Amino acid sequence: MLHCAKRGHAKRTGGRRLYALVGNPNVGKSVIFARLTGRYATVSNYPGTTVELTRGMTRDGAAEVLDTPGVNGLLPVSDDERVTRNVLLEHAPDLVVQVADTKNLVRTLLLTVPLAELGLPFVLALNMADEAAAAGMRVDHAKLADLIGAPVVSTTAVRGRGLVDLERALASAVPPTLAVDYPQAVEEAAAAVAAHLADVSVSPRGLALMLLAGDSDLVNWLQNQSNKAALAALDTANQMVRRQLGTSAAAAIAATRRRWVLQTAEGICSASPRISRNILETIGHVTMRPLTGIPIFIGVLWLVYLFVGVFGAGTLVDYLETVIFGQFINPWAEGLVRRHIPIPLIQDLIVGDYGILTMGITYAIAIVLPIVGTFFLIFGVLEDSGYIPRLAVMGNRIFRVIGLNGKAVLPMVLGLGCGTMATLTTRILETRRERIIATLLLALGIPCSAQLGVIFGLVSAASPGALLLVYGAVALHLLLVGYLAGKLMPGEGSDFVLEIPPIRLPQPINLLRKTYLRVEWFLMEAVPLFVIGTLIVFAMDRTGLLAALTRALEPVVIGLLGLPKEATVAFLLGFLRRDYGAVGLYELAKEGLLSPSQIVVAATTITLFVPCIAAFLVMIKERGHKVALATFGFVIVYAVLAGSAMRWVLTAVGY
């Protein structure tokens, strides 16, 4: 991974300077990034929002800025943390900007020490200054700047405060002079190892200290480089420290850094006691205690249902579909096309039964868009308020049953928005086993907002009880598959340790920007697929392939699932996008072709069906094609079997 950590490596375009934003999770790196570059990166109030590198230019075009996933130290424990550590060593930035939460000085400084030791020009942005002031903290920035020998800037990035100072500091930054007073034995050990690390882009001493601190990843890197001299020196140095100090080099380094950090934090910060808890903190507490948290959770679900299910999928869809498209756009376009384009094939291609406009665009804009839009908006509120990590606290035990831990709540809830984004977010999980289980469950039964809304519409038409039946069954299948996967998959689970961010009032601007970007992303991603899907179905219909395929699949659709043969088309579309398939079923139900029990069977099957092409591609990228294909195949078979099991049960109880 780190093979190109060499000086002079072609690392940026046009000789621009490269700034890396680094810091603990959820301290506002992405907000600072947005302020420096004018580019928006997704911002939320929970750790792990950024799992990939985001790049942008400063507004004056002088430098490129990298926004990195949050880290708690330079010894990585998960994939997203590894991304950040490798940036520092591989991209050799000209400047490291540590963004920090002023309230958490100890954690901040614990990261400052190894960052400063890399020897790159350094600036510390103490962000969230407003919250620290509200908590009664006063920080002596000048004294801290003296101690680390680098500029320290106070910022409240969400309100745009301190950004000018930060930009000024960036322009004049130099390598920090910070020198933590390690025991003599550690210094000698570091010097001995550093002597064999001449050809690196960061300070050899800093890198040597990272190796001595116990970074096994870096040891692998030395092995890959076959830098035998350094490996031998590291070994000797470790033994020498143990002999002289009676403890490991890693322990001695950690203890020294900690002493320095505690002393420094105490020296620069004064806190006045605060007596009362404010209303947001009270909300933060009651939302994660089971007694109050569970009723609140049910209330939140109800609100989401009202906003997305009733307002989005009901009111907005009705209006767009029956009025805007049904009475205006489609009749007008149909008239226009039939009058001016004399070729019937082209007419049908655009406005026929499987026409691009009448089927593809109408589905995407009139049905799916309002649902996705309302979901992303309310999901943004939940994200920015800091509510989602509190669900992890309450849900940890359930996640333990399925071989995961509470942390998995983040990708799972995000999956309710979009499975593709969620699959990327599984990076925050620590073991490969957890990432595979989470990916499998996301593909199997976490319906995305588009699909969720359409299925709401489809099933509530049957009866409200049917909705409970479908999602009860889906939840059971998720638990069952998760439980078995947890039992069968080799490897161990990981500790549940999760930082709970404070409850904050969502910023309307951030909320709107985020919703807008996600909706735009959805349109770019989904609409072409809807059009392509329509084209494929149209071509299959014309060539007789559709009829043949429908006949071939009859044993499954009619025999196993007991659905009318028209439903086959819906499932074929489901291969492109689950929600597209669900819309097909929705239309069938509206035409009165499905009985209530058939609706339940169809909805269960399509919910458990393969997600969409985009999610599949991300799955290949993140998990490799073997795992992705196995997941894909398993999910199709499982969905059909679960659907026919549902049919069997419904028949048995006479539903």
Place this chain on the structure above:
Amino acid sequence: MRGQHRHGHGGGRRLHQLQVGQEGQVLAVDRTRPGRYQRLAAYGLFPGARVRVEQRFPVLVVEVGHTHLAMEPEVAADVTVEADAPGAAGNPGTRT
């Protein structure tokens, strides 16, 4: 940063054995699982740190500095704490 340290009360207890609202000072963190140790240390939970239990169920939630940290009891069992004497006045910066 958190004011004076207190000694001589109670001796070492495991973090998950503290009551809700109880505060203490971390005496030691078990090093047998380096990953766990490193992670807790990175959140500021290391010997010398002050910690306060906010919630015990369904998982433990503690406050270290201004960080609120949720963890399972098995993890907290690796942390030995000297609990403050009951009824003692809080430290500067302590919340009631």
